[in-house]
Amino acid sequence: MGALSKRAAGAALMEKNITVFACPICKKPMLVHEQGRLECSMHHSFDIAKQGYVNMLTQGATSKYSKDLFESRKAIIDSGIYDLLEEKILERIAAAKIVLDTGCGEGSHLARIMAHREGIGIGIDIAKEGILAAARHYPQQIWCVGDLAKSPFAKTSFDAILNILSPANYEEFKRLLVPGGCVIKVVPQSGYLQELRTQLYADSAKETYSNEQTVERFRESFADVIVERVTYTVPLASELVPALLEMTPMGWHKSDEAKISLHEITIDVDVLVGKV
Template identity: 40%
Template sequence: MSIQRRERSAALIYPYIHMLKCPICHGSMTTISPHSIQCMSRHTFDLAKQGYINFMTRFFKGNYDKRLFTAKRNILSQTEIYTPLTDIIRNYIEGYCHSKSQPLHILDAGAGEGSLLQQITQNTPAVGWGIDIAKEGIAMASSAYDQQIWFVGDLACSPFAEEQLDVILNILSPSNYEEFGRVMRKDGWIIKVIPRDRYLMEMRELLFRDRSHQLDGRDHVLDRFAKYHHLIDRIPLTYTLPVTKVMLDSLIHMTPLSWHGKESAISSVQESLSQITIDLEILVGSRRSVLQPLR
């Protein structure tokens, strides 16, 4: 099974090997087999048994463990908690497709366990690429979804050559706008999703009753986005859903919020949470050719 998965991944990547570069020497990738991919300087990166390529060039140990990614997989695959979000993104991408004669290349930067990229690109001619620094997430993604290409890699040093990607997705995940600008085509788009004040507010209120827990400053995020991109659209998206048993079992562990919550507060969430609010903003931008100073 692992050999077949590796062979399938190698065959999927082969037509697009020219889009990749070595994160060590920045030379072109030249050969790929079911076991590895190699650059012109013979730097070699292995294909894991799950089918992903590990392009990391430094050690990384994060808090994103298998439990978090399993919780995300369960809630994203078994509920419609983010369906309104993926529908909007798919509609935007379909509109962009009409101006293209070739399939779009879509990168999910911070893909996690892969479900959002799979939902956005399924039943489309788009080529989906997913990258994340957390190996546990990408291992799950490549094990479950074999129509996309999966990399473990660092957004600060991604394995793409210049101006290769049509759309970059950056959904509730950190950004590296300098690198996005390097790998995005001149007419490419970025679609970034950020939380607004009411995002998961019911869970945050239960977890942090005795102290405040603020989301990262939106103004700073918006300023940085505008520095690197022409803002095409801003779409607010807010809705409240009843919490089902599947959601309850996974919701508490699918975000880093639980890392900072007391055990008693986590128990309170599991006993008391009856509804959850999704409050997001979708930013659609095109590439700036020259960086402009913040105003």
């Protein structure tokens, strides 16, 4: 028997983990129908694409993130500059079997974290281009175009939720987590990408950054909160500088005349861990 198509393989993974899904329109449980779509008892259905992902948006959505951005993001993450951060996250979710990555982009963080452990990772992002790339590169996980404001997931479905340098929906996180489950949110600290910030924003208010309000809101939203700062500096190959500029909002406003010279880059983040 030949290898499954990407659509069939994606459908099989979804069917194996079907209890995590709920119709984003009526909240009824979902079933995989003929390996081609997810469908609820009210006959709301969502096609599984030939690339193996499912689009569960209930209305059109626009994203400012392009295919080029996600390719750049993958190149930067694959270079290893986030390895130490991913190791810290892995330590925090060691016992989790079902992990949701919210705002997963092209899926590199989730795929790299899940590669070292048992269980299934499910990534959701409103940007179709990101999910397309995720499904293409990482078919071992489940990928979903969707919006947590109209969630395609059932309550108490996930042991851990990742939210890495991405907007959050804390009320939905609490609905989706099993009792005792945890949220891992990664937010920039003052030194994050400081070499780039210094060159782009020299002598302006944007040269400095504070995450104080974000951390405080997280503390108010979850119990048993732990805040761990992870900071280190790693070499950056010159050919990766354009990719770094492409993937970070800091680089989007660079003038054509600005000359950026980077030989190393600092990762400086707070890893926020909260439980329900």
